[in-house]
């Protein structure tokens with residue numbers, strides 16, 4: 020196969036955690052490093068795709084030739100994704116989006132008042148960016164190929180297969196093994212309508228190139 024497997028494609032990819040503000044100095048986030056999503060952006064660019072990377076707060080350099088949009092919250096991430104969706108032919112959601120955000124943002128820092136009382140906090144659910152994109156018209160009509168990720172602590176095949184159907188995506192990628200967050204390597208389980216396939220333990224850069232090849236093959240098949 021050739022090196023420019025994604026020539027003519029436009030990839031939109033989310034990466035990293037989100038940060039859900041509580042007050043001007045506090046918030047809720049998670050330990051996602053963004054490494055997998057950035058590696059995918061790099062690999063897809065090297066494979067000839069135009070790439071837009073929507074990144075939560077991470078400490079990573081932008082891959083060469085990739086357009087990057089920095090966001091903080093899940094809602095900002097969704098807005099950025101929606102604003103770039105029209106151009107995209109592939110959407111890959113690697114971001115670890117916070118499931119909930121504080122129901123209210125306090126304009127001023129919440130202060131200890133000395134009484135020993137702790138603040139009560141209410142949460143609301145964040146939008147599911149992947150599910151929304153996967154149910155959009157371009158995705159349903161086959162113009163936009165959607166890929167989701169899953170991090171499960173047990174029964175990966177079972178839970179990831181269920182997640183593929185629930186999210187309505189043709190390809191769901193499971194992280195094999197615990198605690199991939201922050202690491203430079205991983206192993207992946209690819210699940211599509213035809214079954215499952217393992218990409219064995221390797222660096223995230225190698226896995227990203229393999230995943231790009233797997234996606235290119237599926238796109239080629241769908242255009243036969």
Ligand code: C5P
Pocket residue numbers: 033093112113114115116117118145146147148149150166167168169170
């Ligand atoms: O439901 P769960 O968070 O396990 O699903 C993971 C997949 O869905 C990942 O691809 C993640 O990027 C995406 N997701 C999303 N928006 C959310 C939650 C998850 O895009 N609010």
